[in-house]
Amino acid sequence: MPSKVEKWKDEVYGNEIREHLMEFAEKGWDAIPEDEHDAWFERFKWWGLYHQRSGQESYFMMRIGTPNGVIKPGQLEVIGEVAKEYATGPVDNPEFGEAYCDWTTRQSIQLHWIKLEDIPEIFEKLEAVGLGTQQACGDSWRNIVGCPVAGKDKHEHVDAWPVAEDLHETFKGNDDYANLPRKWKVAIAGCDEGCGQGDINDLAFEPAEKDGELGFNVRIGGGLSRKEPRLARDIDVWVPPEQAADVAHGMSALFREYGDREDRFNARIKFLMDEWGPEKMRSVLQEEFVDFELPTAGEDMRDQYSYNTGSQDGHNDHVGIHEQKDGNYYVGLNVLVGRMGADDVLELAELADEYGSGEVRLTQRQNIIVTDVPEENLDEFTSEPLLENYSPDPSPFMRGSIACTGTEYCSLSIVETKNRQVRYARWLKDNVELPEDHKDFHIHLSGCTASCAQPQIADVSLRGMKTRKDGEPVEALDIGLGGGLGDDPRFADWVEMRVPADEVPGAIKNLVNNFEDAREGGETFRDFVEDRDEETLAEMVEPEETDYHDPYMHNTKMTWYPYAEDDDMQSSPAPTDGAGEPLPSDD
Amino acid sequence: MTTDVHQLDDGAWISVNDSREVNVSDLWLLARSDFCGCETTDFLAEGFVKVGVDYPDIQARIAGQCITCGESGVTDWLTVGRVVDPDSGEFHGVVHESVHFPEKRTRLARPEE
Numbered sequence: 001m002p003s004k005v006e007k008w009k010d011e012v013y014g015n016e017i018r019e020h021l022m023e024f025a026e027k028g029w030d031a032i033p034e035d036e037h038d039a040w041f042e043r044f045k046w047w048g049l050y051h052q053r054s055g056q057e058s059y060f061m062m063r064i065g066t067p068n069g070v071i072k073p074g075q076l077e078v079i080g081e082v083a084k085e086y087a088t089g090p091v092d093n094p095e096f097g098e099a100y101c102d103w104t105t106r107q108s109i110q111l112h113w114i115k116l117e118d119i120p121e122i123f124e125k126l127e128a129v130g131l132g133t134q135q136a137c138g139d140s141w142r143n144i145v146g147c148p149v150a151g152k153d154k155h156e157h158v159d160a161w162p163v164a165e166d167l168h169e170t171f172k173g174n175d176d177y178a179n180l181p182r183k184w185k186v187a188i189a190g191c192d193e194g195c196g197q198g199d200i201n202d203l204a205f206e207p208a209e210k211d212g213e214l215g216f217n218v219r220i221g222g223g224l225s226r227k228e229p230r231l232a233r234d235i236d237v238w239v240p241p242e243q244a245a246d247v248a249h250g251m252s253a254l255f256r257e258y259g260d261r262e263d264r265f266n267a268r269i270k271f272l273m274d275e276w277g278p279e280k281m282r283s284v285l286q287e288e289f290v291d292f293e294l295p296t297a298g299e300d301m302r303d304q305y306s307y308n309t310g311s312q313d314g315h316n317d318h319v320g321i322h323e324q325k326d327g328n329y330y331v332g333l334n335v336l337v338g339r340m341g342a343d344d345v346l347e348l349a350e351l352a353d354e355y356g357s358g359e360v361r362l363t364q365r366q367n368i369i370v371t372d373v374p375e376e377n378l379d380e381f382t383s384e385p386l387l388e389n390y391s392p393d394p395s396p397f398m399r400g401s402i403a404c405t406g407t408e409y410c411s412l413s414i415v416e417t418k419n420r421q422v423r424y425a426r427w428l429k430d431n432v433e434l435p436e437d438h439k440d441f442h443i444h445l446s447g448c449t450a451s452c453a454q455p456q457i458a459d460v461s462l463r464g465m466k467t468r469k470d471g472e473p474v475e476a477l478d479i480g481l482g483g484g485l486g487d488d489p490r491f492a493d494w495v496e497m498r499v500p501a502d503e504v505p506g507a508i509k510n511l512v513n514n515f516e517d518a519r520e521g522g523e524t525f526r527d528f529v530e531d532r533d534e535e536t537l538a539e540m541v542e543p544e545e546t547d548y549h550d551p552y553m554h555n556t557k558m559t560w561y562p563y564a565e566d567d568d569m570q571s572s573p574a575p576t577d578g579a580g581e582p583l584p585s586d587d
Numbered sequence: 588m589t590t591d592v593h594q595l596d597d598g599a600w601i602s603v604n605d606s607r608e609v610n611v612s613d614l615w616l617l618a619r620s621d622f623c624g625c626e627t628t629d630f631l632a633e634g635f636v637k638v639g640v641d642y643p644d645i646q647a648r649i650a651g652q653c654i655t656c657g658e659s660g661v662t663d664w665l666t667v668g669r670v671v672d673p674d675s676g677e678f679h680g681v682v683h684e685s686v687h688f689p690e691k692r693t694r695l696a697r698p699e700e
Contacts, residue, residue, distance in 0.1 A: 004593050037605040038595060054600065054607050226597070226634075265598070265636070407612070411599035414612045414633065448611075449633060450597060466614060466631045467654050473614050476654075497657055557612040 006261045008039040009139065014178030017043045025119045029058045029575055029583065032116075046140065046178075048133025049119070052112065053411040055560030058575030058583070059089065061409055062114040063136035064126065065143035066362060067168035068150055068161060068188075069107030073358030078129045079109060080345035082122055087342070089113030090573050090580065091564045093408070095419050099342035103335055105402060105454055106185070107362040108136060108143045112409055117578030134172055139180045141171040141252065146196045147189040148363045152324040152371055155315070157207050157301070158190030158214045163241050170245050177252045181259030182267035184252055185223070188216070188244070193315045194305030197364050199231045199489050200224055200457065202269050203251050208238055210298030215240040217297045218247060220281055221273030224451035229491050230270040235282040238298040250289035258284070302487040308442065309486030310459060310526030316440035317365045319399045320392050321378060328356075329378055330371045333390040336425060337403040337418045338366025340390070347386050355381040364454075366402055397428040400442040400459070404452035407556040408563075413447030414464035415475040415501065416552035416562055421445045424505055427548045432509045435516050438525060442484075443508070445477070457483045459525050460508060461492040467500055474553045475501045479541055481511075482529025495534050496541040502550035503543035514540040590670045592645055598634030601667060603645055604676040609667045611635070613683045614654070617665070620689045623658035627686065630654075636661050643669045645678065646690075663689035 002010075012020065021044060024031050032040055041051040050061040064079065071079070083101045089112065092098045102110040114122070126132060135141055147153060150161035167186065171177055177184075188205040189196025198204025198219055205216035216239050222232030239247045260266045273281060286294050306314020318332040333348075340348075348368070352360050357372035368390070373381055382392060391398070401424070404410070406417025424443070434441055444458035455461035461480030466473055477499055480492030499507055518540070519528050529537060556562040560572030573582045591604050601609040610632075617628035633651040640646070644666040652659035665687055668680040681687070 005595075035591075035605050038593070038602050042595065054610055057607075411596050411607075412611060412634075414631070465654070466612070468629070498654055555612065557610060 002261045003264055005042055005264060008042055009179050011039075012043055014046060014140075014175060015173055017046050021047055021049075022120055025116050028578055029116050046135060046138035048136030049114070050137055052409050053407075055569050055572045056409065056574050058116065059112070060114045060116065061405075062111045062122070062133060063104075064109040064111075064131055064133055065136040066108060066131070067144045068146040068164040069148045069362030070161065071360045071362065072130065073353070075129050075131055076349035076352060076360050077346060078125055078131065080342050080349055082125055083111050083345060084342035086115070086118045086122055087111040087113055089561070090576075091561050093419070094563050095422050096339050097341050100339050101342065101345050102405070103338040103340065103362045103366045103368060105364050105366060105452065106143050107145050107148065107364060109362070110405070115576070115578055115580065132172075139182050140178055140184060142183050142185050144168055145185070145187045145201070145364055147191045147193070148195070148318055148361045148369055149322075149324070149330055149371070150190060152326070152330060153191050154323060154325045155191040155193050156325070157192060158216070158241060160188045160190035160196075160205070163205070163244050164188050166245055167248055171248070171252070177256060180252065180256050181261045182264065184255060184269075186248065192301040192304040193307045194302065194309075194485055195307040195315065195318070195364070197308075197485060198222070199485055200454065201232060202255070203248065204232045205239070205244055206300055206302070208298035208300040210238045210295055213240060215298065216244060217300050218251075220251065220278070221270040223268055223270045224454060224456050225268070225449065226265065227449050228270070229451070229456045230273070231489055233273055233278045234297060235278045235285070236297045237282060237285070238295045243292075246290060246292070247285075247294070250285050253289050254285055305486045307486070308457060308484050310440070310484045310524050311486070312438055312440060312524055316442070317367065317399060318363045318369055319367055319394065321382070324371070327375070328371075329373045329375060330369050331373055331378070331381065331392050332363070332367055332369045333387065333392055334394040334399045335367050335390055336398055337401055337421050339418055340368070344386060344389070348390070351381065351384055351386065367399075395425075395429040396434055396439055396441045397425045397432070397443070400440060401425045402442070402444040402453045402458070404446050406447040406464075408561070410447060412450050414466060414557070415447050415477070416556040417445050417447045417453070417464070419563070420501060420550065420552055423548070423550070427505045427546075428508060431505070431546070432512050434512060435519070437522060441525065455480065455483070456491040457485055457489070458492065459484070460511070461494070462504065465498050467498040469500045473555060475556065477501055477504050479504070479507060481537055481541075482526055484526050490530070493529065493534050493537065495538040496543065499543045500553070502548060502553060503545055505548040506544035506546040507541050509546070510542040510544065511540050514542075588673055588676060590640055590645070590673055590676060592638045592640055594635035594638050594647070598636060598650065601635050601638055601645070601647060603668070603670065603678040606678065608678045608680060609635070609647070615649075615665065615683045616686045617662065617689055618686045620663070622660060622662055622689070623653040623656050625653055625655050628653045628655075630662065639664065642673075643671045645670060663691050665689050
């Protein structure tokens with residue numbers, strides 16, 4: 001029997017949701033019938049709107065999908081203006097102020113505290129400059145990810161940007177694929193560094209050569225969620241760039257027809273891949289969903305991949321100053337945990353115009369890149385005061401930090417994440433020395449098993465948990481080690497569980513010191529972890545309290561907002577009207 | 588009126604009559620349970636897997652783990668609250684910090700195939 005969500009989707013889904021959304025927005029929050037809340041909030045996701053967690057009713061997270069993370073000239077200013085004007089809640093965040101943008105691990109943008117009544121105006125402003133929220137959430141084609149410097153990169157063999165843009169235009173708003181069994185995540189990259197992160201996507205196009213022609217090999221079924229991480233598997237198919245959309249049509253139609261609509265926990269294509277295996281996946285695609293003969297896989301470039309490999313001599317992120325193939329430079333700026341204040345966003349938009357082409361790009365490590373900077377502008381640009389906080393040359397602990405949304409807004413998260421990871425990174429920067437040959441050290445903090453911060457592919461993986469300390473429940477983290485991508489990707493080993501959150505910085509400090517003492521020769525951290533058993537590694541993680549202070553040890557999920565002075569759930573002003581004034585309660 | 592119960596957002600919460608009533612991330616004490624070897628399971632709720640109604644009880648099977656021994660899995664059916672008067676639909680949640688006794692069976696909100 002199809003799930004309840006499927007029933008709601010059968011009634012209204014896809015493009016038609018917008019008309020209802022606009023009607024509700026015009027009439028106000030109260031216009032959504034109380035007994036239809038769940039159905040409409042599920043549907044609104046398709047238009048990029050996610051109802052915030054308990055205690056924050058009537059407020060939405062809005063996700064803007066920017067394919068491949070490309071923010072064209074003129075768009076960043078509008079994003080900053082929208083954040084400043086509309087993304088303000090009842091209480092400021094103590095680290096980030098009253099309005100901010102989150103750059104996500106899928107090269108998208110998230111704004112919080114959006115009120116239903118403001119959505120028509122926001123859509124108008126975004127759409128006037130070619131931005132949109134369509135299919136940013138929900139059961140359909142999500143934002144396409146890829147190498148964030150596609151079309152600019154010296155390591156590129158195929159320019160994947162026009163292909164990504166074509167896929168975006170083909171599949172956004174396409175009624176044939178508007179209602180899939182679950183989300184559909186696609187990655188495409190044409191460079192030899194592996195920064196498209198295809199291995200953790202449902203459908204991945206990776207650069208490959210076949211009979212002297214450059215195109216893409218196809219992999220299927222990657223993903224990290226629900227303690228069921230999978231690497232995408234090679235289905236032995238190669239496509240030239242001009243046929244990538246045909247294979248994408250076929251694969252997403254296959255998912256539409258064969259994906260599980262009865263059990264949402266089993267719906268992602270990784271589970272179908274478990275059941276079928278790559279040979280059957282390929283044969284069903286060939287026989288039922290494409291009308292040309294699929295070439296077998298070409299010669300890939302995976303042995304050259306350096307991105308997030310822990311090798312310390314490759315391209316582990318896009319932070320820093322790098323020459324483009326046209327002789328200009330891109331300047332990758334570190335945005336700690338991906339969150340940038342709205343005023344800073346507006347200032348960066350001006351700087352990108354002044355020193356570059358006005359274009360910026362988002363990375364899958366929650367950072368932002370200013371592209372097309374002529375060499376003669378580099379010194380002046382990198383001397384701008386704004387870059388003191390968004391550095392192109394930050395501490396490894398700052399550039400290596402990723403955090404998901406956490407209990408601040410998310411229903412699923414077990415612990416507070418963003419502000420905690422900011423505090424972790426600052427403490428580690430001041431208190432821990434990595435071995436001199438380690439410039440990259442990735443620490444990813446995810447609030448739950450949904451894995452939005454991609455914890456399984458970090459050097460140090462942190463996942464939200466609870467424990468008791470002196471008998472009292474406190475927020476805690478599981479600690480995993482040694483994950484990463486590359487030719488031989490591997491997921492982290494979870495070695496130390498339920499560490500109280502205030503003992504995690506001490507644990508990382510001890511781990512790094514123990515690694516430095518015990519490593520052999522020039523052993524990298526990732527090799528070190530791979531070569532040792534879990535018991536040995538667990539002994540090297542020695543949780544302990546330090547002078548690090550964690551203000552979020554209590555159950556932040558039980559608050560209406562963890563940083564409010566009166567954070568009691570009963571003190572929430574939500575739901576509110578279009579002016580942010582509390583609406584009368586039914587009680 | 589019929590009591591409408593379901594889990595949403597990847598099992599993040601239980602909706603009762605379109606109102607968010609029970610959330611993940613709470614600790615539940617489970618007794619007489621074969622979830623793990625602990626005398627009392629100190630259970631962290633990480634996701635609601637199934638929901639059901641055994642009037643007047645609203646019940647759920649919850650994925651999570653015992654934070655004492657680390658055993659993880661899915662509980663048997665736990666009563667998470669009650670709708671005593673179906674006409675008003677008002678939900679009364681149980682106190683999750685109290686001791687709970689998981690049961691083997693209940694009636695599903697939606698029958699299994």
